[in-house]
Amino acid sequence: MIELHSSPTPNGQKVMIMLEETGLEWKHVDVSIRLGEQFSPEYLKLSPNNKIPAIVDTEGPGGGPYTMMESGAILFYLAEKTGKFLPKDARKRYDTLQWLMFQMAHVGPMFGQANHFNNYAKENIQYAKDRYNNESVRLYRVLDNRLRDKPWIAGDEYTIADIATYPWTKGHADRGVDKAGFPNFMRWFEAMEARPAVQRNNKMANEIRARMAKAAEGKTPINMYDTKDNAARLSRATGH
Numbered sequence: 034m035i036e037l038h039s040s041p042t043p044n045g046q047k048v049m050i051m052l053e054e055t056g057l058e059w060k061h062v063d064v065s066i067r068l069g070e071q072f073s074p075e076y077l078k079l080s081p082n083n084k085i086p087a088i089v090d091t092e093g094p095g096g097g098p099y100t101m102m103e104s105g106a107i108l109f110y111l112a113e114k115t116g117k118f119l120p121k122d123a124r125k126r127y128d129t130l131q132w133l134m135f136q137m138a139h140v141g142p143m144f145g146q147a148n149h150f151n152n153y154a155k156e157n158i159q160y161a162k163d164r165y166n167n168e169s170v171r172l173y174r175v176l177d178n179r180l181r182d183k184p185w186i187a188g189d190e191y192t193i194a195d196i197a198t199y200p201w202t203k204g205h206a207d208r209g210v211d212k213a214g215f216p217n218f219m220r221w222f223e224a225m226e227a228r229p230a231v232q233r234n235n236k237m238a239n240e241i242r243a244r245m246a247k248a249a250e251g252k253t254p255i256n257m258y259d260t261k262d263n264a265a266r267l268s269r270a271t272g273h
């Protein structure tokens with residue numbers, strides 16, 4: 034059994050899609066990052082970087098529970114555990130890892146910063162908005178180019194690179210990314226949305242969001258974007 038300790042953000046959804054695709058037995062344990070639950074001493078034992086997602090595999094390598102943080106590493110682990118979505122052929126395997134790292138190092142962090150400066154920053158900083166919005170559109174262009182002569186991001190097979198990238202790219206319409214300018218990306222995006230596991234993820238993500246919003250009613254949220262406060266919370270929780 035895989036316990037997914039998480040929220041249905043893009044990084045959380047990657048793991049949900051993988052779990053649905055592989056057919057592993059799993060359950061979602063809600064961790065509200067809005068309420069600061071990522072700083073509880075119990076959660077920090079699973080994820081020392083106070084971020085979701087984390088998993089506990091109750092039957093980890095060598096037997097017994099195994100705990101992991103970092104969504105890219107989790108996808109890699111689940112792919113190796115099940116023998117699915119990470120090709121055996123060496124070239125295809127390294128292609129998959131390159132594009133998984135591309136998502137982890139570029140698509141996630143840049144889209145995340147764009148989202149922050151567009152929607153949550155205390156000040157309206159045009160330079161920061163331009164920097165991250167332009168970079169995000171450039172990354173859609175990289176994906177569109179890559180998908181010009183390949184059905185999937187890593188090549189001819191559906192892999193963890195596709196699973197990692199999809200939840201981050203859902204906001205394409207807001208960035209002006211459409212069929213006319215990014216036809217290959219859009220063909221891939223539609224192929225992703227046609228997958229039953231992806232559809233189940235999207236439905237579940239809405240349900241979990243609603244459940245967590247209800248559980249948070251009447252509780253005071255933390256300011257997740259106050260990095261000084263985050264550092265102090267981590268210090269208090271770990272006693273250092």
Ligand SMILES: N[C@@H](CCC(=O)N[C@@H](CS)C(=O)NCC(=O)O)C(=O)O
Binds near residue numbers: 102
């Ligand atoms: N590289 C990490 C990033 C995880 C991450 O940034 N998670 C965010 C939500 S998507 C989070 O937990 N934020 C809470 C916080 O920063 O305190 C991964 O891919 O797992």
